[in-house]
Amino acid sequence: MMRAKGLFKTFNPGTPIENPALRGASLDIPQGQFVTVIGSNGAGKSTFLNAISGDLIVDQGSIEIAGRDVTRLSAWQRAGLVARVFQDPMAGTCEGLTIEENLAIAWQRGNKRGLKGSLNASLRSQFRDKLATLNLGLENRLTDHMGLLSGGQRQAVSLLMASLKPSQILLLDEHTAALDPKTAAFVLELTDQIVRENQLTAMMVTHSMRQALDHGDRTVMLHQGRVVLDVAGEERAKMDVPDLLAMFERTRGEALADDALLLG
Amino acid sequence: MSLIALLGATEIGLIFALVALGVLISFRILNFPDLTADGSFPLGGAVAATLIAGGHDPWMATLAGTAAGALAGLTTAWLNVRLNILQLLASILVMIALYSINLRIMGAPNMPLIGATTVFSPFIALSPDSQYVIQPMVLAVIVVIAKLALDAFFASQSGLAMRATGANPRMARSQGIATDRMVLIGMAISNALIALAGALYVQTQGGADISMGIGTIVVGLAAVIIGETLIPGRTIMIATLAAVLGALVYRLFIALALNADFIGLQAQDLNLITALLVGFALVLPSLKRKLAAKRSAASKGSTAHDAR
Numbered sequence: 001m002m003r004a005k006g007l008f009k010t011f012n013p014g015t016p017i018e019n020p021a022l023r024g025a026s027l028d029i030p031q032g033q034f035v036t037v038i039g040s041n042g043a044g045k046s047t048f049l050n051a052i053s054g055d056l057i058v059d060q061g062s063i064e065i066a067g068r069d070v071t072r073l074s075a076w077q078r079a080g081l082v083a084r085v086f087q088d089p090m091a092g093t094c095e096g097l098t099i100e101e102n103l104a105i106a107w108q109r110g111n112k113r114g115l116k117g118s119l120n121a122s123l124r125s126q127f128r129d130k131l132a133t134l135n136l137g138l139e140n141r142l143t144d145h146m147g148l149l150s151g152g153q154r155q156a157v158s159l160l161m162a163s164l165k166p167s168q169i170l171l172l173d174e175h176t177a178a179l180d181p182k183t184a185a186f187v188l189e190l191t192d193q194i195v196r197e198n199q200l201t202a203m204m205v206t207h208s209m210r211q212a213l214d215h216g217d218r219t220v221m222l223h224q225g226r227v228v229l230d231v232a233g234e235e236r237a238k239m240d241v242p243d244l245l246a247m248f249e250r251t252r253g254e255a256l257a258d259d260a261l262l263l264g
Numbered sequence: 265m266s267l268i269a270l271l272g273a274t275e276i277g278l279i280f281a282l283v284a285l286g287v288l289i290s291f292r293i294l295n296f297p298d299l300t301a302d303g304s305f306p307l308g309g310a311v312a313a314t315l316i317a318g319g320h321d322p323w324m325a326t327l328a329g330t331a332a333g334a335l336a337g338l339t340t341a342w343l344n345v346r347l348n349i350l351q352l353l354a355s356i357l358v359m360i361a362l363y364s365i366n367l368r369i370m371g372a373p374n375m376p377l378i379g380a381t382t383v384f385s386p387f388i389a390l391s392p393d394s395q396y397v398i399q400p401m402v403l404a405v406i407v408v409i410a411k412l413a414l415d416a417f418f419a420s421q422s423g424l425a426m427r428a429t430g431a432n433p434r435m436a437r438s439q440g441i442a443t444d445r446m447v448l449i450g451m452a453i454s455n456a457l458i459a460l461a462g463a464l465y466v467q468t469q470g471g472a473d474i475s476m477g478i479g480t481i482v483v484g485l486a487a488v489i490i491g492e493t494l495i496p497g498r499t500i501m502i503a504t505l506a507a508v509l510g511a512l513v514y515r516l517f518i519a520l521a522l523n524a525d526f527i528g529l530q531a532q533d534l535n536l537i538t539a540l541l542v543g544f545a546l547v548l549p550s551l552k553r554k555l556a557a558k559r560s561a562a563s564k565g566s567t568a569h570d571a572r
Contacts, residue, residue, distance in 0.1 A: 055437075055438075075438055076436075076437040076438075076441055076442050077440075080440060086435075092435055092438075093435065094427070094435060095431070095432075096427075096431045097428065101424060104421075104424060105424055105425065105428050106439055108421055108439070108440070109439045110440045111440070113420075113421035113422045113424075114420070114422060116420060117419055117420055118420055119419070145498060
């Protein structure tokens with residue numbers, strides 16, 4: 001369960017490059033719901049996601065996760081509640097560490113880290129089982145360095161890492177944008193599977209309206225730092241990309257400047 | 265080269281192995297370019313020498329020197345993490361400040377320890393004629409302990425968190441790692457090791473001198489780089505072993521160069537040789553990359569791509 005209320009965030013305030021990225025964005029995500037978030041460039045999608053993860057602290061508004069006010073907490077303090085997969089396959093893992101070491105780091109997400117050994121035989125066998133579910137043959141490559149993996153493989157491992165420990169919300173930040181179409185489809189399918197199996201509450205930011213409608217239970221659209229569209233259930237099930245566009249135009253009374261970007 | 269010269273080179277090599285382990289933590293693991301070493305090495309020496317000259321227990325004095333080094337590393341990290349001063353600049357500030365502090369501690373530019381009881385004294389007493397063998401042996405034990413302790417630490421949950429902090433701080437934070445705290449602790453450990461080396465150095469050299477820290481960081485870095493070239497590998501156990509071996513090889517190489525009369529090198533050329541060596545070693549990886557890029561450009565056309 002996540003509740004964001006009236007978030008404001010302005011970058012470089014009081015300068016010529018002042019950029020009000022969030023202007024009162026609000027969103028409630030109930031337990032177990034999978035929300036997709038769309039919006040054009042500069043709509044505030046990434047800022048919104050970073051505000052929830054704690055990568056940046058909002059100027060105004062409040063964020064509650066699982067009933068706990070986290071508005072002022074930094075990213076590492078929220079990590080027990082928030083799991084995350086980054087857009088850049090390089091960003092979510094440490095390429096200089098091995099696959100098992102990366103998994104061991106995620107295994108302690110939100111826990112206190114002590115002087116106990118980070119790996120042992122029973123952990124390794126658990127990791128092997130989890131990796132086997134990816135069907136990428138990674139279960140035999142525990143001690144390979146992360147840097148040896150392809151972008152798709154790394155995103156798959158990132159997803160696994162995000163689901164190793166329970167979270168109150170899983171944040172997916174355009175996590176297929178850097179992949180080729182075939183790999184992106186594989187990672188998206190894996191995302192659906194992991195969210196379903198672990199009954200996760202999730203928020204996926206995407207550039208593609210198609211993706212936004214095909215995945216998850218609910219779609220919201222951000223525009224100029226606010227939520228302008230919110231569709232779910234029956235209405236959403238019948239929707240296609242042109243319907244979404246038309247609905248947006250009706251709501252805003254204006255055409256999107258960069259349709260082309262969103263239609264993919 | 266005589267046996268005594270060889271053992272002397274080994275002795276200094278072992279002391280600089282501790283420096284190399286410290287440099288490995290700051291430069292390689294935390295990705296924190298830290299020049300504090302030039303101040304924390306003589307700091308450890310100054311504190312230990314002053315306490316030993318004052319009649320204190322040499323082990324206590326060594327420990328106090330080590331703790332002082334930890335404090336120096338903590339200060340550098342704090343300047344960077346809390347006050348957002350650039351890493352390199354923060355370390356230079358602390359290094360410069362330590363010059364004054366070291367003079368204050370010793371009360372003079374140097375402090376002789378001739379005839380004082382050092383950590384080596386009880387071992388030398390066992391066999392008075394073999395000081396040249398016993399000092400390197402005691403140092404070797406200390407270096408092995410330090411290496412194994414670091415290996416164990418970096419395999420622990422906290423140690424892994426520290427490695428993630430250096431490798432990918434954003435990812436580390438998203439996994440709940442307090443990266444600022446990790447930098448503070450890591451820099452303290454790094455400079456504690458370097459100060460320990462300084463504390464042991466003054467006890468083998470018969471005294472402390474204010475200028476003994478000049479070039480410490482360069483030698484430490486040289487050892488790490490030479491080690492990486494000799495035994496490449498990305499596991500921590502190999503990296504620590506490489507740093508130790510790198511320091512030994514570096515000192516032996518220097519001793520050989522200085523002993524070979526036909527080259528015409530003298531002791532005062534040491535820093536120049538070190539600078540050239542490190543400079544070359546720093547350029548080497550990018551040269552290699554350029555060469556590899558040229559080679560792959562020549563054989564273009566077959567770009568393997570892993571679909572998933």
